[in-house]
Amino acid sequence: MTTSDENRVVIFDTTLRDGEQSPGATMTHAEKLEIAGLLDEMGVDIIEAGFPIASEGDFRAVSEIARNAKNSVICGLARANLKDIDRCWEAVKHAAQPRIHTFIGTSPLHRAIPNLTKDEMAERIHETVTHARNLCDNVQWSPMDATRTEWDYLARVVEIAIKAGATTINIPDTVGYTAPVESADLIRRLIAEVPGADEVVFATHCHNDLGMATANSLAAVEGGARQIECTINGLGERAGNTALEEVVMAMKVRNDILPYHTRIDSTKIMHLSRRVATVSGFQVQPNKAIVGKNAFAHESGIHQDGMLKNAETFEIMRPEDVGLTETNIVMGKHSGRAALRSKLKNLGIELAENQLSDVFVRFKELADRKKEVFDEDLIALVTAGEDAENDRLVLKSLRVVCGTGGQAEAEMVMSIDGKETSATEQGDGPVDATFKAVRQLHPNDAHLSLYQVHAVTEGTDAQATVSVRLEEGGNIATGQSADTDTVVASAKAYINALNRLLTRRAKLGENEKEVSYKDVS
Ligand code: KIV
Ligand code: ZN
Numbered sequence: 001m002t003t004s005d006e007n008r009v010v011i012f013d014t015t016l017r018d019g020e021q022s023p024g025a026t027m028t029h030a031e032k033l034e035i036a037g038l039l040d041e042m043g044v045d046i047i048e049a050g051f052p053i054a055s056e057g058d059f060r061a062v063s064e065i066a067r068n069a070k071n072s073v074i075c076g077l078a079r080a081n082l083k084d085i086d087r088c089w090e091a092v093k094h095a096a097q098p099r100i101h102t103f104i105g106t107s108p109l110h111r112a113i114p115n116l117t118k119d120e121m122a123e124r125i126h127e128t129v130t131h132a133r134n135l136c137d138n139v140q141w142s143p144m145d146a147t148r149t150e151w152d153y154l155a156r157v158v159e160i161a162i163k164a165g166a167t168t169i170n171i172p173d174t175v176g177y178t179a180p181v182e183s184a185d186l187i188r189r190l191i192a193e194v195p196g197a198d199e200v201v202f203a204t205h206c207h208n209d210l211g212m213a214t215a216n217s218l219a220a221v222e223g224g225a226r227q228i229e230c231t232i233n234g235l236g237e238r239a240g241n242t243a244l245e246e247v248v249m250a251m252k253v254r255n256d257i258l259p260y261h262t263r264i265d266s267t268k269i270m271h272l273s274r275r276v277a278t279v280s281g282f283q284v285q286p287n288k289a290i291v292g293k294n295a296f297a298h299e300s301g302i303h304q305d306g307m308l309k310n311a312e313t314f315e316i317m318r319p320e321d322v323g324l325t326e327t328n329i330v331m332g333k334h335s336g337r338a339a340l341r342s343k344l345k346n347l348g349i350e351l352a353e354n355q356l357s358d359v360f361v362r363f364k365e366l367a368d369r370k371k372e373v374f375d376e377d378l379i380a381l382v383t384a385g386e387d388a389e390n391d392r393l394v395l396k397s398l399r400v401v402c403g404t405g406g407q408a409e410a411e412m413v414m415s416i417d418g419k420e421t422s423a424t425e426q427g428d429g430p431v432d433a434t435f436k437a438v439r440q441l442h443p444n445d446a447h448l449s450l451y452q453v454h455a456v457t458e459g460t461d462a463q464a465t466v467s468v469r470l471e472e473g474g475n476i477a478t479g480q481s482a483d484t485d486t487v488v489a490s491a492k493a494y495i496n497a498l499n500r501l502l503t504r505r506a507k508l509g510e511n512e513k514e515v516s517y518k519d520v521s
Contacts, residue, residue, distance in 0.1 A: 133165030176209025281478030
């Protein structure tokens with residue numbers, strides 16, 4: 001079956017907005033710029049870069065992403081009020097191709113929160129979409145919780161938004177409530193029955209609460225939607241959003257029955273997936289479709305035998321199609337700087353000279369401790385060193401005594417704002433003792449809401465990547481680190497999270513909290 005432009009599906013990535021607003025997935029400014037650059041390079045049509053009114057940080061990130069964008073349209077989110085929309089425009093206007101995305105909750109449950117009647121809400125939609133359109137030619141409007149909105153009212157407000165100048169109408173399944181047949185029917189019916197529907201693009205935005213986001217998005221496309229909203233790794237609060245890699249690969253692999261095409265370079269998927277997992281602290285489950293560690297692994301005897309005879313027996317796509325290069329032993333302690341640069345380049349990682357020098361030193365240290373350095377080790381090494389320059393807290397040394405016959409003890413030296421101090425603490429195991437030592441040196445009330453350890457590769461000398469999430473007064477920060485010593489990686493990840501909390505606190509002011517798009521105004 002051939003595809004035509006009628007079958008071109010626009011990919012709208014909201015990793016940096018819907019994904020980043022999920023608790024704990026907060027990214028730094030530099031990380032947001034990096035992810036936006038990678039999305040642009042991968043061929044994402046529209047990047048939803050953030051929610052500019054949420055905080056100074058969000059505003060700055062959206063503005064800078066807008067300035068840097070090469071090919072993608074840069075979109076910002078705004079609630080249905082003039083202040084939000086103006087702020088959004090101030091941020092996205094720097095893009096060669098800006099878009100304002102404004103929304104309001106239209107279902108009975110959502111209408112009740114701002115306490116608007118149906119007529120009052122309809123008036124607000126007309127006013128805000130008109131205002132957005134006066135600022136920007138490219139306006140997207142969303143009736144939040146569309147799939148639980150009464151049909152008559154949904155059709156009425158979609159018509160109002162189109163008449164007011166919206167160019168894309170997004171139909172969100174905000175709570176992941178719909179199912180594929182219903183998702184397709186809803187879009188089909190809106191296109192057939194709403195006056196003016198043929199002049200706009202319909203989009204689908206599905207959450208994954210019942211595990212149907214990918215199926216619902218693809219069904220919406222079959223119903224006539226031509227924009228899919230999604231995130232890398234399906235990042236997003238609760239069960240997440242539609243995963244970009246799943247819809248893109250489904251349309252590619254099953255193009256015989258899903259004859260749609262996108263502009264995405266699928267060979268960039270794996271690298272983006274790893275970067276988003278690292279910077280968000282949301283690890284990808286091993287059996288996750290397309291990007292999970294086991295997605296292309298064949299363990300059982302029958303599978304391995306079949307794979308050796310003909311890869312197609314158990315593989316419906318090639319690992320290279322998603323940018324997965326075979327894990328091989330890459331380098332040892334005699335490898336030089338040029339080899340490291342070239343290997344990292346093959347992995348999609350390009351570093352400035354000073355960054356490369358830093359990674360090279362740490363690579364040599366790792367190669368001394370670990371016989372075989374794998375691709376995954378290098379990726380962990382590169383990502384573990386982030387933020388170091390501006391950190392107020394730095395781990396200098398750690399000695400831990402643990403085992404049977406008594407409590408574990410951690411002896412730690414930490415530099416705080418350049419001054420070294422030491423502490424010894426006992427605890428219920430080495431990690432507990434270590435975290436207590438950090439708290440003794442830098443007293444804080446941050447609540448530890450996640451502590452996660454992953455082995456980067458196989459073997460007892462494997463590096464461990466550790467994620468630590470801390471919450472303090474409404475602010476959440478995730479820290480990461482990697483080391484062949486799990487306790488050292490844990491200490492560094494905890495300190496990394498604390499440094500991030502300190503930075504956020506300094507940026508926001510002690511008691512200020514970011515606005516969420518769910519705060520109705
Ligand atoms: O899920 C949702 O409804 C949203 C809207 C803001 C589009 O993210
Ligand atoms: Zn959403």
